[in-house]
Amino acid sequence: MRYRIPLLGNPNMDLALRAKYIAAFGTACYLSEANTFDCFYEKWEKACDDAKKIAEVAGAAPYEKKYECQPVGNGDYRLQVGPDPANNILINYQAAPRQTPLVEVDGVPTEVSGPYRNLTEPKTLGPGQPFNKCDSGVIGADGKSLLQHKHILQVNRSAHKNDAGVGEIHSDLAGFKWPCTVMNENCEEVAKECEEPLVLHDPDVKPPPFDPGSIARVHHVVPMKDERRCPWGTNSTRNAAVISERLNMYFTNDNPPAEEVKRLNAAPAYTP
Structure with missing residues (x-):
């Protein structure tokens, strides 16, 4: 209201x-x-x-x-x-209506259709729904149903093998740049440009990394909540992307930039 x-x-x-x-x-x-x-x-x-x-x-x-x-x-x-x-x-x-989930790209309202678009949609699909609490409908190796974020990370991991043949998680926005702050040698915050890495730390691998910003997260491209903190982006697989914790925090509750949507929509779809 x-x-x-x-x-x-x-x-x-x-x-x-x-x-x-x-x-x-x-x-x-x-x-x-x-x-x-x-x-x-x-x-x-x-x-x-x-x-x-x-x-x-x-x-x-x-x-x-x-x-x-x-x-x-x-x-x-x-x-x-x-x-x-x-x-x-x-x-x-x-009652205020939901903000359009279409993102303006080169002057055209565009639907987000990211690289996980071919995965099965969850039964509990709706605005404001998280990826880490909803059932994907896919059964894991232990015979139990996988939560959405686990399934998406599993698909990503399976698609990328390192030289040793071990699956690793890759960012869907590797090379993306954004303004950030870091601590210099004098323990002072300074502005710089951050760049998204290709390989992310697998959250299932323990212990966690020294830099928690490198952990892989399943990100809502259209955020779960809009800038007014109202339910907005859904947990559709089309609205998912795997990125670093650091970049995910940068995007939190902001309208997605056109560059992000263009890159994700143009990315090849993962095989379920």
């Missing part, structure tokens, strides 16, 4: 206007899976503050900002925006 402010214009279709709202109001504004664009807030106070700016963001005559929101009595709030009390807008308290 969130507070929705009434936008002016047609940001569903007007991309320039949509960009203005996002620039002004940030992650409160998003395109839903039903192709509607709105701005939703957890706190009514923040919704009211931003509602006063709607007209000027849209390029219309600015609202008067001296008035404060008044409760209607059903959870909604009314905001006077001009000298006439009848000149007001309604801020609705309602």
Whole structure:
């Protein structure tokens, strides 16, 4: 449940206007899976503050900002925006729709279809579902059903043999670069560019490595939760990628970058 402010214009279709709202109001504004664009807030106070700016963001005559929101009595709030009390807008308290899981790639909304797309989908498929608690439906060597993350790591490991013929886990985003911080020789944090390694530490191999950031993790490309902390990405095998703990933390709850989606969608599919 969130507070929705009434936008002016047609940001569903007007991309320039949509960009203005996002620039002004940030992650409160998003395109839903039903192709509607709105701005939703957890706190009514923040919704009211931003509602006063709607007209000027849209390029219309600015609202008067001296008035404060008044409760209607059903959870909604009314905001006077001009000298006439009848000149007001309604801020609705309602169920916020799920953000679209499509990622804009070169201007085109694109579905994530990563390298595990040919694996069987789990029965418990849905937004916000984790990979490490859902049954994959595949039986392991011990005769027991594998959790999704175990199955995905097993498929990855089986596809990559080292010179000794032993399976090793490879990152699906090897070579990906991102800004990070590290400690220098003076124990000071300094900015640098990190690069995703090819071979990751197998989480089943003990003891763990000195650098826990190199451990392989099964990553939701469209994150389990969006930037508003609402359920978003599903546990579909199409939405899975194996990457390092360090890169996984960098991606946490952010909209996936186009480069990530392009690389994963173009990757060959693993054989189940």
